Amino acid sequence: MNFASKLALAAVLSLGTTALTVAPAAAQKKDDKKADPNALKVSDEFRKPAGLAEAAVKAKDWATAEPQIVAAEAAAKNDDEKYYSSWLRLQLELSRGNEAAQIPALQTLSVSPRTNPDAKAAYAARLNFLMGKAAASQKKHADVISYMTKAREGGEKNVDIPLMMANAYAATGKNAEAAAEARNAIEYAKSTGQKAPEAWYQFAIPKVVATGNREGTYDWLAYYLKDYPTVKNWRWAIEVLGQGAKGTDRAAKTERIDLYRLRRITNSLADRGDYADYAYAAQSSGLPWEAISVIEEGRKSGKLPATDADGNRTYTAAQAGVKSSPALDALAKQGGAGNGDALLAAGDNARALQLYDAALAKGGADTNEINLHRGIALQRLGRKEEAKAAFQAVKTGPFVNVALLWQVSLDTPPLS
Incomplete structure (x- = not known):
C-alpha cells in the first residue's frame, strides 16, 4: 500500500538558500560597509569546494557535486558553513532518493538560524516524515504516530502519512483511529486524481466492525461498494459481516x-x-x-x-x-x-x-x-x-x- 506524493518532495527541492557569493575575508575587512549583511560568513577553505559543489548542483551534475560536497562538509566549522553544506547535501540525497542520508541534513536545516522561517517549517515537516518512516520500519508505533502527526501539522503532504499512521494505530489496537486514517489515505488519493487500492478499504472495514459502530460500518461498506461495485466485493462484504x-x-x-x-x-x-x-x-x-x-x-x-x-x-x-x-x-x-x-x-x-x-x-x-x-x-x-x-x-x-x-x-x- 504505497504510492507517495511527489508534492512534498518538490516543495523541499524548491526551497532556496542564501547564495554563496561572499567575497574573501580580506576583502570583507577592507570594506565592511559594502558587505551584504545577509551574506554567509565562510572561510576560504570552505568557499572553494562549496562553490564548485553549488555549480554542479545547479547543473545537476551529481557525480561532480558529490566529492565537492564531502570536502565542503569536512571544511565546515561555523553555523553558516554547516547550513550551506547541509543544503548541498540535501540536494544530492534528494536526487538519489536516499532518505536516511537526508535526515542529518534536514536536522541541521530545520534549526539553523540561517534558514528562512517558511523553509524551516517545511524542512522540519519533511524531517518528521522521514523519522516517521524510519520508526515504521522498526515497528515503533508510538513514534510513527508522533512523527507523522507533526509532519502533517507542518504541511507535509504525502499519502504515506495516513497509511503509516493507520498501520500504527491498528498495531496498537486503536481500530477507530486506524480506519479514520485509512479514509484519509483514500481521500488523499482521490484528491490527486488516483484511485485508492481496494486493499485500503478492506483494511479498514473489519476495524470498524470490531468497534461495534453500526453507523460507521454502514458508511464504510457503502463507501467501498460505491467505489468498487463488483460481485467479488459484495461477496467479500457478506463474508465479513455474515459470519453468523x-x-x-x-x-x-x-x-x-x-x-x-x-x-x-x-x-x-x-x-x-x-x-x-x-x-x-x-x-x-x-x-x-x-x-x-x-x-x-x-x-x-x-x-x-x-x-x-x-x-x-x-x-x-x-x-x-x-x-x-x-x-x-x-x-x-x-x-x-x-x-x-x-x-x-x-x-x-x-x-x-x-x-x-x-x-x-x-x-x-x-x-x-x-x-x-x-x-x-x-x-x-x-x-x-x-x-x-x-x-x-x-x-x-x-x-x-x-x-x-x-x-x-x-x-x-x-x-x-
Missing part, C-alpha cells in the same frame, strides 16, 4: 437465506454453486417457492446448467413441496409472521408485508427478524425510505449485520 450464517440453528439458516437474497437483489450470485446452494437452503428451510424461482433464474442466466444433478434434485423436491403446502391465499388469511415468510419466499411481497405489520402490532414475535423481512419486502416493492427504516429497526441479535448489508444495498446500484 455458518451455524446450523434456525437463526443461522434464516440469516444464510437472507444473505442469498441479498446477493440475488444485487445481481451478485456468481455461479452454479451460488444458485444450487441458495435453492437447497430455501428448500430445506420449508420455502419451496423460492427454491423453484432461484433454480429457474439460474438456468435462464446460464449459470446453473439444466443438467445439474443437485439443482434438479432440489427442483423436484421443491415442486413436491409446493404441491403439499397450503395455497398462498390460505396462508395470507391465516396470518402470522411465519406465513409472511412463505409469502416473501413466493415473491408475494405486498401480502407478506401486511402479515409482518400485523405481527408487529400484535406483539410477542421476534421484532428484529420481522423488521429485516419487512425491509426486504419493502425494498422489493420499491419503497426505499421505508425499507431503510425497517432495516435500521433491527437493533440486536443475529440479524443486525444482515440488515446493515441490506441497508447498504439500498444505496448501491445492482451489478449489471
